[in-house]
Amino acid sequence: MVYAPALSSSAFIAPAIFALRNANEQLATSTARLSSGNRLFRIGDDVAAFSVATRLQAQISGLKQAAQNTAQADSLLQVASGGLTQIRDILDSMTALATQSNSGGLTDTDRSFLQTQFAEYVEEIDRIAGNTSFGDLALLDGSFSGENTVTTETTAATKATGSLVLNTNFSNGETVVINGVTVTAGAGNDFTIGVDAAASLVNLAAFLNASTNRSLSGATYTPGGNTLSISYDAGGTLGNQFTLSEAGSADVTASGTATNNANIYTLTGGLDDGLNIGSVTSTGTIGDAVVNTQSQTASSVTLTFTGNAVDTETLRIDNGNGGYRDFTFKNSATLSTEIQIGSDAAATIRNAIDTLTQYSGSDDYVVRQLSFTRDGDRLIISNSKSGAVTDLAAATADIAETLTNASLSAASFNNGTATGVDASGVTNAAFVGTISGFSATRTGADAVTATLTVGEKLYTATISDTTPGVATTVRFNSTSGGFFDVQLAAGGFTVATPDNATTYAQHLNAAFATLTFSQNRDITEFSGAGSLVGASAKINLDDFTSVKIDSIVVTAPPGVGQDAVIDITVNGEIFRSASDIGGALGEHESLIFTSQDDANRFITLTNGGTAQDFDDATSAATFQTTLRTAFGLGTAGQGVDFQVGTNVSDKISVVIGNVTSAELFDGVTPDISTSDNAEDALDTLSTASDTLQSVLAEVGAYQSRLTAASAVIDSSITGITVARSALADTDIAAESTEYAQASLKINAAVAVIAQTAKLQSSLLQALQFSN
DSSP states (O other): OOOOOOOOHHHHHHHHHHHHHHHHHHHHHHHHHHHHOBSOSSGGGOHHHHHHHHHHHHHHHHHHHHHHHHHHHHHHHHHHHHHHHHHHHHHHHHHHHHHHHTSTTOOHHHHHHHHHHHHHHHHHHHHHHHHOEETTEEOSSSTTTTOEEOOBOOSBOOOOEEEEEESSOOOTTOEEEETTEEEEBSTTSSBOOOSSHHHHHHHHHHHHHHOOOTTTTTEEEEEETTEEEEEESSOSGGGGGOEEESTTOTTEEEESEEOSSTTEEEOBOOOOSSBOTTSEEEEEOOSSTTBOOOEEEBOEEEEEESSOOOTTOEEEEEOSSSSEEEEEEESSOOSTTEEEOOSSHHHHHHHHHHHHHHOOSTTOTTGGGEEEEEETTEEEEEESSSBOOBOTTSOBOBEEEOOSSEEESOSBSOOOEEESEEOTTBOOTTOOBOOOOOEEEEEETTEEEEEEEETTEEEEEEESOSSOSSOEEEEEEOSSSBEEEEEEOSSOOOOOSHHHHHHHHHHHHHHHHTEEEEEEEEBTTOOOOGGGTTOEEEEEESOOTTOEEEEEEEEOOSSTTOOOEEEEEETTEEEEEOSSOTTEEOTTOEEEEEESSOTTOEEEEEOOSSOEEOSSHHHHHHHHHHHHHHHTTTOBTBSEEEEOSSSTTOEEEEOOOOOSHHHHTTTOOOOOSSHHHHHHHHHHHHHHHHHHHHHHHHHHHHHHHHHHHHHHHHHHHHHHHHHHHHHHBOOHHHHHHHHHHHHHHHHHHHHHHHHHHHHHHHHHHHHHHHO
């Protein structure tokens, strides 16, 4: 008998099967790579290569979009260039007409025909500027000019506060003096005495809060224990002028800012950090006889120099307590009350403004009420609001000087007026433009309670006599919007019935209908930096809807002794610097830019602690850049940004100048109706052509930048694509070899496995046969 060992086909075939499986996987991978062209299908194929290739692919996608952005920007600029070219052609035609009109051989009739065509060209410029657009984007009307949308401060300024402490209770007939008004305690007097100091202060507060005396009604009085807290109803530094006196009672202690009168304190803490006292003004005429004639002017004194100041001469300003605070002109000023004598009168005035605006002391009660501006060789000293300037005793403030080469226009600040409607106490952003909506409720014979809601603020006045024998001023108070005063005219209107009260309110509405209220607001975007650190800017308007600063242009003085011109264009309206500014702006000096369309609209730039020079072309250009930066013009984010790369900083900001006629012609519409006008028009057109050519050059420069950016993008896409391909794309030659090898291995493995299986089967049959 022959022994037959156990035979296992798996023992022989398993290694071959394993090799076959590996070869099959290799073949599948090679097939996928060859058919798709991709080397990587999952992170596990090559972790590092997959990660890098993914980032590169994202970069390629971003660059392709950047290429589209660049093409879009170039198309936009081509449209803008087309519109600008049309306007250039029109300016050329206008120049030809002006040249023709300037010829002496034409009659006025001939020139009138030329003027008709000339005016049509002006309208065509504005049509092209307004209608040249890319999609919904207007290109030439200033929308792309790097203009800055102006937002202004609309919150009320910080209010001044103070307090009176009643150490022991009042006695009958004892008085307390508040803002110059003597209030008497006791039965039959102004307020009753309570069981203790706290109760007496409750009664005093009730009397003060109900008072119609305008010296008292501008504040709110809050009792608390033996302390009466006082808050001025309108915010701002002028609220600090409200006085508290200890003179009326030995039992009263005042808390506030001490003055040079030992018994008198003022409220403290009022700041001009929002809408403040004096922010709201009114212009126009009264539209109904129930209110007195409108006249709101600030008292003002002018110090006119005919030469420079001399060492130790003085400017003397009322110290608020019956004397003067002397400000001394010095060749070398070191003290806060000394004024540095400059190289000429203008420089000395600038230094005077710096000293006067910065002065602070116990004797500054009057100085704090004043504003100081320069007009050539004149120092203008004005009240910060309408009416007269007063001292601690409510007397008109005085002023004097000991100058050899200068003189004052008056010796006191008594030439201000405050009749009609005085809105200087309003701190309500909605109180602007035209105001209406009065209502009145009859409370007795010729007596009403009148109310007016402006925005969300309710103003209320108690009018005890609607038919006053003389002009009488009543105050409309609110809880958080300040107050305004209305001077009722003598005679007035009889209110005998409730219907009469309604009619009376209609008269008040008619009186206000012809008034326009403006507000002088801080420009919140203004950011003083560099040489303008500490500077600020305000804008005075009667409508703050969509206010945009289009451009700022600083033109140096054309010659020695002449003046620079600074134009700030707002919504196409030119605000121009005052005359006689020379070529510099002193420390803390204010410069006013007045609208060329309406003198009631203006911008005030108050300089910081660094003098500004713009007396030649170079310094003017530097100051122009400084101003543009401070107002936020032409900075990143202005105009339109086009993303031309994958980094945040890969942007080109396209700024296209405003080419409306108002901008090109500097706010003046040229005409050629006379020979002289035609000559002026030629100068205007020459400047306009230069301006337009500058805008065209800017557009061309942007196109060049975009061409360069496009070339960089294309080069980057090519390079990064090659880099990604090396990591992620199939190497066809190498992969084809892998594919062939895998196929060969599979074929060999299949053949070997089949042969092995056949041999095993034959051997098994042989063994069985032998048995």
